[in-house]
Every structure is written in C-alpha cells, then in structure tokens.
Amino acid sequence: MSEPGGRAPNPRIGDVAKLVGTTPRTIRYYEEIGLLPPAPARPAGGHRTYSEAEVERLREVMRLKDLLGVTLEELKTLLAAEEARALVRAKLRREDVPPARRRELLNEALGHIDRQLELVDRRVRELTKLKGELGETRKRVRRRTRELEAQDQATSLPNDPLPKDLSNA
Amino acid sequence: MSEPGGRAPNPRIGDVAKLVGTTPRTIRYYEEIGLLPPAPARPAGGHRTYSEAEVERLREVMRLKDLLGVTLEELKTLLAAEEARALVRAKLRREDVPPARRRELLNEALGHIDRQLELVDRRVRELTKLKGELGETRKRVRRRTRELEAQDQATSLPNDPLPKDLSNA
DNA sequence: CATGATGCTTACGTTTACGTCAATTTCTTC
DNA sequence: GAAGAAATTGACGTAAACGTAAGCATCATG
Numbered sequence: 001m002s003e004p005g006g007r008a009p010n011p012r013i014g015d016v017a018k019l020v021g022t023t024p025r026t027i028r029y030y031e032e033i034g035l036l037p038p039a040p041a042r043p044a045g046g047h048r049t050y051s052e053a054e055v056e057r058l059r060e061v062m063r064l065k066d067l068l069g070v071t072l073e074e075l076k077t078l079l080a081a082e083e084a085r086a087l088v089r090a091k092l093r094r095e096d097v098p099p100a101r102r103r104e105l106l107n108e109a110l111g112h113i114d115r116q117l118e119l120v121d122r123r124v125r126e127l128t129k130l131k132g133e134l135g136e137t138r139k140r141v142r143r144r145t146r147e148l149e150a151q152d153q154a155t156s157l158p159n160d161p162l163p164k165d166l167s168n169a
Numbered sequence: 170m171s172e173p174g175g176r177a178p179n180p181r182i183g184d185v186a187k188l189v190g191t192t193p194r195t196i197r198y199y200e201e202i203g204l205l206p207p208a209p210a211r212p213a214g215g216h217r218t219y220s221e222a223e224v225e226r227l228r229e230v231m232r233l234k235d236l237l238g239v240t241l242e243e244l245k246t247l248l249a250a251e252e253a254r255a256l257v258r259a260k261l262r263r264e265d266v267p268p269a270r271r272r273e274l275l276n277e278a279l280g281h282i283d284r285q286l287e288l289v290d291r292r293v294r295e296l297t298k299l300k301g302e303l304g305e306t307r308k309r310v311r312r313r314t315r316e317l318e319a320q321d322q323a324t325s326l327p328n329d330p331l332p333k334d335l336s337n338a
Numbered sequence: 339c340a341t342g343a344t345g346c347t348t349a350c351g352t353t354t355a356c357g358t359c360a361a362t363t364t365c366t367t368c
Numbered sequence: 369g370a371a372g373a374a375a376t377t378g379a380c381g382t383a384a385a386c387g388t389a390a391g392c393a394t395c396a397t398g
Contacts, residue, residue, distance in 0.1 A: 028377095044364085067299060109310050114307070116303055121300060127289060137282055141278050145276075148268060193344090
C-alpha cells in the first residue's frame with residue numbers, strides 16, 4: 001500500500017527474529033561466530049537486512065541445532081561442508097572439470113551426506129525405540145483402565161451383558 | 170576369581186562412570202541437583218556404591234537427555250512424574266483404593282504418558298523428514314555419479330554395451 | 339603397613355549460548 | 369524536523385553443565 005515500487009523492503013533483524021522465533025541478539029551472535037554469512041547486505045545506514053534465502057538459512061540452522069543437539073561449533077563445520085558442496089555443484093556445472101576430479105568430488109560429497117545420514121538415522125532409531133517403549137506403557141495403563149471399567153459395570157449391572165449405552169434421562 | 174563369596178562388590182563412582190561413558194563429577198552433579206536419588210548406599214567409608222538398578226537409571230537419564238535435548242531441570246520434573254507413576258502403581262497394587270480415585274490416577278498417568286509421547290513423536294517426525302531430505306540429496310548425487318560413469322564408458326568403449334567387468338591383467 | 343589409586347567435600351574456574359545495558363545512530367512517522 | 373522505535377557496536381553479566389584443584393579420607397595391593 002505504501003510501496004510505489006511494489007516490492008516490500010527486506011526485513012531487518014527484529015522482523016527476522018520474530019519470523020523465526022528468536023531474538024536479534026541470537027542472530028547477531030550466529031553471525032559473529034560465523035554460522036551465518038559475515039555480512040548480510042547492509043544498505044545505507046548499516047542496518048542488517050535479510051533476503052528470503054538468508055531467513056531460510058537461519059531457520060535451517062535453528063532446526064538442525066534443535067534436532068541434532070550439536071554445539072554451534074559442530075554445526076558450523078557441518079554446514080561448512082554443505083556450503084562446500086554447494087560451491088562444488090556450481091563449479092561442476094560451470095567449469096569443465098576433468099572426469100577423474102569429478103568422481104572425486106562426487107564421492108567426497110557422498111561421504112559427507114552419508115555421515116550425516118548415519119547420524120540422523122541413529123537418532124531416528126533411538127527415538128523410535130523410545131516411542132515404542134512409551135507406547136507399550138500406554139497400552140498397559142489403558143488395559144488397566146478398561147479392566148477397571150469392566151469391574152465397575154459388573155458390580156453396577158451384575159446380570160446385564162453389553163448394556164450398549166442407552167443413557168436417556 | 171578373587172571372590173570367595175561369589176558376589177562382585179557393587180561398583181563405585183569411577184567404575185560406573187566408565188560403564189556409562191561419563192565422569193564421576195557428572196554423576197555427583199546429577200545427584201547434587203536431584204536427578205539421581207540423593208544418597209546411593211554408602212557402605213563403610215562413605216564411598217558411593219551403585220546397584221545395577223541405579224546404573225540403569227543413570228543410563229536412562231543420559232539417554233533421555235541426549236534424545237530429548239531438554240535441560241536437566243526439565244528432565245528432572247519429567248522423571249519425577251515417572252517416579253510418581255511408579256509409586257502410584259505400587260499403591261494401586263497394595264492398598265485398596267476406591268475405584269473413583271483409581272480412575273483419576275490412571276487418567277493422570279495417561280496424561281503424562283501422552284504428553285511425553287507427543288514430544289517424542291514430534292521429534293521423530295521432524296527427524297524422519299530431515300532423513301528423507303538427506304536421502305533425496307543422496308539420490309541426486311548418486312544419479313550424477315552414474316551419469317558420469319555412463320559417459321566414461323561411452324567414450325572409452327563407444328560401441329560396446331554391457332562390458333560386464335572382465336578386468337584381468 | 340606403606341603407598342599409590344580412588345573417593346569425598348568444598349570451592350572456584352570454564353565454556354557455551356546467549357541476556358542485558360549503555361551510548362550512539364538510523365528509521366519512521368506525525 | 370522532532371520524537372519515539374528499532375538498530376549498531378562494545379562491554380559486561382549469567383545460567384547451565386560440568387571441569388579442576390586442594391586437602392583429606394579410604395581402598396586395594398604388594
């Protein structure tokens with residue numbers, strides 16, 4: 001409504017913080033330690049401004065931090081590997097890389113991915129196991145509940161099987 | 170071999186630490202903040218000594234901490250609820266609790282379990298999604314690898330389909 | 339029973355991941 | 369263009385989760 005050019009201006013750090021559910025300080029900190037690119041575009045007065053891609057990156061960082069439970073330092077090297085892979089992809093498309101080197105790069109990428117997959121996979125398995133155990137416990141509790149209800153009904157309606165819930169006032 | 174009575178003495182804090190992969194300090198700390206029962210049996214000279222059950226409890230604590238990624242404080246309340254459930258179970262078996270109260274207790278337990286299940290379930294779903302994404306990336310890389318191999322073979326053996334790997338010196 | 343390893347408590351130190359405050363600057367809006 | 373909201377850098381503060389060191393007691397072993 002107030003944009004003659006039509007494009008909404010890129011959000012600033014406070015807006016982004018609200019978008020992804022964190023605080024400006026955290027975002028600055030992530031930039032400080034190199035988890036986020038060192039200098040998001042700083043138009044005019046030096047206020048940070050974020051593209052959609054950068055917001056996405058931040059979301060991904062927070063997601064991985066939460067899901068993998070790694071330190072920010074570990075996460076950094078982990079993301080650095082991804083970054084490197086992205087660069088390699090671009091390079092493979094643009095330049096004419098000899099096939100031997102090509103295979104090397106692809107295999108390297110595969111190695112990284114497999115290590116991550118293994119990490120994630122192990123966690124999934126462990127969590128699934130935990131889920132199963134909780135499910136079992138739940139079943140037992142519900143069984144006891146049903147037994148209790150059965151007893152209830154047996155005492156209140158001693159000779160009436162399958163009451164079928166005809167509860168009218 | 171050196172046990173005339175046959176029974177191995179219960180392990181001390183250092184042994185337990187090695188068993189579960191942590192340090193004595195951490196175990197003492199967990200006891201200090203109430204994550205572990207305040208006073209594991211202290212025979213004679215005041216050295217902590219741990220039963221198999223206590224070692225298991227410690228393992229469970231560490232497992233949950235890692236898998237759920239919660240603070241020790243949260244974990245404490247979480248385990249307190251489990252503890253409470255255990256007490257309730259015992260009580261339900263021993264004493265004669267009126268059916269109405271029985272239902273209350275069972276429902277309460279069910280509530281706790283369901284909250285935990287929801288937590289675990291969400292994590293499993295998110296991690297599974299992440300795993301899927303990684304799998305996709307992996308597929309793409311492998312496809313590019315195969316394409317590369319196909320090209321290799323096409324140039325080195327232009328008119329020979331299915332070489333079948335007859336590599337002899 | 340001497341002695342080296344291990345444990346105990348107390349207390350202070352450290353790392354990670356931010357929170358908070360201050361002084362200054364920039365944006366926005368009336 | 370005045371003023372309040374939001375951002376910047378810099379610095380110090382802090383909660384969580386232990387690490388580490390000191391001084392002393394206990395345990396195991398030749």
